[in-house]
Amino acid sequence: MRCAKVNFWTRTSGLRCHRSGPAGMTFDALLDEVGAFGPFQVLLVVLMASSRLVLPCNLLLNNFIGAVPPHRCKVARWNATTASAVPLGDDGLPQACGTFVRPPSLVAGNQSEATPTVPCLHGWIYDNSTFSSTIATEWDLVCERKHLPQTINIIFFLGLMLGSLLFGLLSDNYGRRRSLLLSYVLSLALGLASAWSDSYVLLAVLRFLSGTALAGVSLVTITLCIEWVNSSHRASMCVIGSLSWSLGNMLLAGLAFLINDWRPLVVAVNAPLALAVLTWRWVPESARWLCANAQVEKAHLYLNKCARANKRPELASKDIVEALSSAGKSKKSKKYTFLHLFKTPKLRKISLVSGIAWYGTAVTYYGISLNLSGFGLSVYLTHFVYAAVEVPARLLIYFLINRIGRRPCLVGTLVLTATCIGVNIFVPEDVWQLRSAVAILGKGLSEASATTIILYTHELYPTVLRQTGLGFTSVLSRVGVSVAPLVLFLEDVWSVLPQVVLCVGAFFCGLLAMLLPETLDLKLPETVQDVETPACSKGQEDVPLETKNTT
Template identity: 80%
Template sequence: MSKGGLFDKDVSLFRSETSVRSSVRPRRVMTFDAILEEVGALGPFQVVLVVLMASSRLVLPCNFLLNNFVAAVPPHRCKVGRWNASAGDDDDDDPTTACEMLAETPSPLAGNRSEATPTTVQCLHGWVYDNSTFSSTIATEWDLVCERKHLSQTINIIFFLGVMLGSLVFGLLSDNYGRRGSLLLSYALSLALGLASARADSYATFAALRFVCGSALAGISLVSVTLCVEWVTSPHRAFMCVIGSLSWSLGNMLLAGLAFLFNDWRPLVVAVTAPLALAVLTWRWVPESARWLLANAQVEKAHVYLNKCARANKRPKLASKDKLEALCSAERSNKSQKLTLLHLFKTPELRKISLVSGIAWYGTAVTYYGISLNLGGFGLNVYLTQFVYAAIEIPAKLLIYLLIDRVGRRPCLVGTLVLTGTCVGVNIFVPKDMWQLRSAVAILGKGLSEASFTTIFLYTSELYPTVLRQSGLGFTNVLSRVGVSAAPLVLFLEEAWSVLPQVVLCAGALTCGLLALLLPETAHRRLPETIRDVETPARCSKGHEEIPLETKNTT
């Protein structure tokens, strides 16, 4: 047989085998990212969404760091009693301290006051406060000083315990009932509770209101980020998350300005809550996540929002819902199974992601707030320190924006956490009289800690599937708030050893940063839609634009 005849026979056999394989090839459907590209993956629609989220996200840092100002303890000393005044003593000459004063009754063994045995007692008539920096705080109004001084910082712990609870509640609400409705609920509750806390007439009432207000604010923190991420494709997630988070830094700087203008704690609480009124008014233009709607088989609503996106981005509308029907058909068949927090730990890859990312969130939060809550000790007033700490976050975010797609999510998270820990560690060995150098290192560490926070928000939203994304973010936020609640307690360790807080923060940042090496990289990969996508990473790999319909399953 000629070589040509043999070759022809091989070609014929190859074509025959290819035809057989094609006939049994499973039917495929487009991914949501491919549909989103049709209507515009990044355009005016997404930019408007970021702007709509800005007014509410400005409020978050103002409330999360509010305790630096409303619970500040200014310099104080005991108020002089009547016995001292009748003796002709001047208040300024009275030998009192912040927590003790001379006993008003002379020793019975002494014949006159000059021969009396000096004895001291705790302040009997209250305190005199230095009002040059703060005209009023909860510490001065309810005398949270001396043996009650820890109560002023306890408010911070109570607030973040509320945030912890809200992270779980709003994570579940958002995954089961939608992003948009959960966002409105968090707006309304945060506004009402924030204004109510400004009128609190006792410490207990204020603490209770701050707890529930923290729970409501957690919803804004979670849902706003998720909405932004779910309306773009892989190449644009960094823009939506990192650039969108600049509102946090602007809110941080706004807090410094508002605290300077309103140095009475009640007007300050009202001022940092007021922007939520604008958020409530603009909520009507906030779109529901079409990605979530399709994951929950709500094709009609998803079609409406996708066409709104197309119109805003000047793209052709989706004339047919066939693609959307095909995309969510598998989810519809499994919708009877209700997903819970337990599903975060039922499969190996999700279990590893939940545990490691949770630890990384804890380390990021305790370091960030450990630095942010320490505004004293650098030779600057608290307003200027707050402003500088906030301003350094902007170049840190822009640097992350430039690196996060080029270098990857995991290296950025590991690198920023390790460098933050290094900065904290360096300050252990810098003498306190070199406050300029200590301030520079602390400010650099603050910027790096914010960079790690920005990275982990985006990173975590990409690690979890759509069907569990808010629950996953809620769980990791709980561990984050454990870290935030622990930050004031870490600062209390200074009473045992002056550098112990820095040692703890340094060790925590380094350990959590290295553990983050166990997480998978998510850069340039499409968002996972189902649990199976997470357990089979190749399904979300770059260029994998189609999913076999027969194998698509939420579990």
């Protein structure tokens, strides 16, 4: 019997290919033998937890360390009232960036409009009721230097872009585990060093390098978890990992409230990485990656560790070892580069479409987050609420992606996000309750699209190029993060232009995502050939890598 020749990326009901014994088993079939989801996988998630919490704390840290509190010019050597030394604005409050050249003459208790003003000569006085210290207050990054606190954030994301490229290649060519240790150690050292920066330039350099190192944590941790489970549990592992983002985000709000000095806050958000370094010795290498790179003995070792933890029989059979050996030897160990993402037709299409989808998801998520207002709460409580609303969105998408598929979820969440943005264009500003509700719904949907695309991208790329592909798409997402604040500046041209741009962008990316293949219930592709060539699609977890089209 010969299986019908169908595309690997589509599913056909009723079709099933049978294996002919242990020597024909694929990696997913071996993983089922040792336990595809059990105590071993739960322990893996726990080992990754401390480092996953650090990610949102660092990515959104600038909301607090770069905050610019209310301020006014410091007045020196004048026996005059503050109101007579500092010009007042239309709201009656002292202006932040100007002072009189000399004490103005007072006419009927009012400041003379003819008195000239100059930039602050003696520094600034800051309102320390919310933040006792930020980089803005320490280095006077206000007025003509007011762009510098946000520039630190852009520099950090540029580091993440570089790190996504570097750690994607390192992880695919030298292993997940080694790359993870390197990112842990560098992230901890650079993060702590940032707290002792004695100048803005040094802080900018250290934040750039810290972002580069943290990219490894972001890429490798979720990939390791997904590669140790079968197709039916990949969504669970991805959503659990994504929930750690929301928990870390809420943790940041609590830490920032308790520690309102920027230097101790930087230390606090990076301290959990010390625990991650200590527990790294128990983190297993990806047996899937080992098999794909012909390291059969190590793969057999880790699979048996998984079997013992899950209380399953060890893979001691000679036939099972031969199956691993056959699978490993069938794939020539080679070094891959980013060029391999575009050398073959289907991978080229996946890379281009998923990259644009990542960009659209990121710019939409951060565009909404930066533009969401109307709660009237403190900065800490507002940050906490924004993080908390992501939790139900992630849980909802968990139930949907295993029922209707990855592609419909990604397309649907992006299009609905665009719809929410579009609706708010026409809702009057004085109806702030409705605007806030629609904005929160849009933020939840954009978060759901982000959760979906993380899992989806892992399933689209083969094992030998998975981290490289994730590195490429992550770079485009960081571009989206950097562009989001610039999009909001378009309101100076037309007040609703930022919403129009975000709406059109999200809608376009949602429609474009329809070009991606569905991956629900399909085994993870191991090689480039697995993506490019047809194969049996129903019951694919039992299809030998060498004989996909025959039984």
